[in-house]
Amino acid sequence: MSTSAQSSHPLLSGLLGLAMLVTLPSSAAAPAEDRAAQVGLCLKIRRDEPVKAVALAHRLLQATDLSIEDELKTLSCLGIAAGLSGEPEQALIAAERMERRVGERPDLTPDLKMRAYSQAGSIYQGAGHIHSAEAAYLRAYEVSSRLDAHDAALVQAATLTNIGLIHADYLDSPDVADEYYRKALAVAATVGLEDPLILHNHALNLISLGRNTEAMAVITQGEAMAKAKQAHAVLDRLHAERAGLWILQGKRTQAKPLLDAAIRSQEASQDFPGLAGSLAKRSILQRQSGDAPGALATARRAWALVDGQPQPQKQREVLLAWMAAHAAMGQSDQALAVGARLHALEMESLKQQRLELLADLQARSESADAQRELEQLRHQAQISALNDDKAQLLRRAGGALLGLLVIAGVGFGLLQRRKNRQLRAVSATDPLTGLRNRRAAGDALQAMAAQRASPGMRHVLFLIDIDHFKKVNDGFGHHAGDDVLVGIADALRALCRPGDVIARWGGEEFLMACPDLTAAQACTVAARLHERLGGARELAPGRAWDLTVSLGFAPFPFFEEGREGWEYAIRLADRALYAAKDRRNAWAGLWGRALPDGTSAANVLEEPESAVRGGHVDLMASYAIERLPKVVMRAA
Incomplete structure (x- = not known):
């Protein structure tokens, strides 16, 4: 909890x-x-x-x-x-x-x-x-x-x-x-529920966002509510957060007695996670007052309370105070060791999230495979019906009167061309969204690749994936999932330029390709797609779903003066998409610079992480990211 x-x-x-x-x-x-x-x-x-x-x-x-x-x-x-x-x-x-x-x-x-x-x-x-x-x-x-x-x-x-x-x-x-905290408070207000715990969590989150003035107002409201409800543990934590904000503002004289009182109360009630957070603030106060050894001892005591416990927020707070205490004493090696603990904590959390994400991706992949199989059967049925119509026309034409042969031949030719056009359209179109299907998109991308990009620009592939789409199908029904897919397709049509290629790439994944973009323009397009495609959608009467998407992009040619095709770019766009999905509700992109000497494009495709670290490939995203997650590559 x-x-x-x-x-x-x-x-x-x-x-x-x-x-x-x-x-x-x-x-x-x-x-x-x-x-x-x-x-x-x-x-x-x-x-x-x-x-x-x-x-x-x-x-x-x-x-x-x-x-x-x-x-x-x-x-x-x-x-x-x-x-x-x-x-x-x-x-x-x-x-x-x-x-x-x-x-x-x-x-x-x-x-x-x-x-x-x-x-x-x-x-x-x-x-x-x-x-x-x-x-x-x-x-x-x-x-x-x-x-x-x-x-x-x-x-x-x-x-x-x-x-x-x-x-x-x-x-x-x-x-x-x-x-979510604001929604929780709004719902609680509808039934007159006054719970200081929600206000405490909201205040803590506002502090992490740097909105300290707003956080202080929420703390004041929460303290009054906690006193009225006699929620002493929540009140102690709110007092500690108030003291923490005062420390940030340089009001150490005001902060110390309030923080000391909260610590004594938490020791008596054995609220160990809350006590750890309060001790971390005392460590900061001691360090700022010139007592670095005391700050170090306090931080170590705080860590003993949360070490090995599922308290990631408190653990981060304590480790930062501990690291700062070592730095204040000039103990750089010890500070780096504590920093390594903090890094290991973050990496373990990311590892668990990625394991769950891979399981979710596998489940979505299986669902998408089943959906593609069903759509293929529908396509085959449509094609078969058109072929039957064509054969029927042939039989009727064969029995026409000789005197009407020319007229019938002209009419039959027109009808045949019409049926052939319909046949080609069915074979190239996704039946649900009306967009190009994967095969037709490949043909369009091949044609785009044959057109040389303008100087300083490249063609760019964007892969767009709907977050938590399985939950839409499971929670609202497959008809609601179909409505979401159609809505995304309509939004993409409205956003694309003449000459752009948009397609349903498979399942809940879409593709958009834009000719002649710089890296900065590609980031702008990714941000616009991310913003416009998400948002609340009413999938059932009175029931809305906050839809979010994740995007990955890469250019083709991928490297400056390179000759890599769209198949190469789509595999790297897929890698960028995995990075965005690791975060969810985000976008990420890979953009090649000059291909390093002694390295082939195939090597970069297998190990893009090395190219990113070496500065030969730029990694861009809507959030702070240092490295690509390790994934099994999918074929284009």
Whole structure:
């Protein structure tokens, strides 16, 4: 779960925390009292005695007469306890089984489904599987629409907050997180919910965005709410954040007593993640006051509280304070060692995200393959029908009267040409979107490649992929997915220039090729496509989807004075797309300079990372990026 303290509202506290399934309603026959007591005990000790809870959960799950409610409760206990006891594989198995069991039981109440999905999301998030966590939270959010308005709003506020935490803690996307926190606050306001925890998370995110004045106002609002609700843990964290902002403003005299009081309270309540963040701020205060050794000791104490824990935001904060303390003492080697820990932390998070991304790409690829096969069958049926028409015309023409032979021949020729045109059009057109299909796009790209680009310019390929498209099909139905694809196609038609090539490249992937662009113009086109193709879309009555896309581009010829064709460029555009998909809702591009001596274009294609590092290929993106993710190349 997040680094934030628990909410004071009973229902929202259950949703934001990891104890939600304790209050699950029972729709089946009541189990034996000892069984119910054991399930309750498992949920009670899963945090304080996780090893015992794991063993108890395994014994309970061996029972053959366990009701579905008790099974979900026990899986919840197992997932949380296993994560805390250092067994993430068991935790993930428990979460996956929870989701599978809910899917197998269509008779479950919406309340039970919602709580199970939300709990599975908490387990995934605790294990660092943030894409799975987000998917589970979105399922909970969808199911919540079937609850009464008040409970639905509480669930939605909690779910939006959890997704915001994922973007803030794991995806380094504070802008996206800010949108989710604002939505959570708006939903909470509709039912009069006042929860200082949401305000705390929102303030923390505003600080990371550098919007300190706005953050201070949110902190003031949250402090007043926390006092009224007697949410002491949240109040302590808000006080610490206020002190942190004062330190940034140079108000050390005001910051110190407030921070000291928060630390004493967090020590007493054993809010260790919150205490770690407060100690990191004390370390900064000590360093600025000239006490570098004290700052170093405080930072080390803070690290001991979060080392090995799923607290990425607090870990980053502590490591930065620790590194700064070493630097203040002139200990450059030690500072670099701490920096290496920070880098390793970021790389481990990226590694896990990429593993999940590859799994998602594989699932989408399989779905796209099935879709292409279906479309090929449709094409074959259309072509067969046209050939039948053609054959029928031949038979009719053969029986025409000799006196009308000339007239019939002229008419037949016209009809035959018309049918041939239709046949060629069907063979070259994607039946859903009306755009060129992959084969026809290849022909158009070949023709574009034959035209020499203007001096200082090159032709540029853009690959565009819809993010989370499988969730559209799964959550809204394939008809909604078709509407999204048609909408993207229409938007591309409106955005393209005369002479541009646009096509449906396969599945949810589109292609756009533009002649005569500089590298700067290609970046401008990528940014415009990224902005115009995304946005909220109503895919069902009263249900919107925030559509985002990722783009990758590369020019052809790829190198200055090079002769690489569009097939070469599309493979490098694919590499850039993978980099953008690694971030999601982003664009990236590769642009070759001069081909280095002793290196072939084929070598660069196999290892573009080396060319980027050597300065022979420029890597451009809508976000800070230093290297390409390692992927298995796809054929053009």
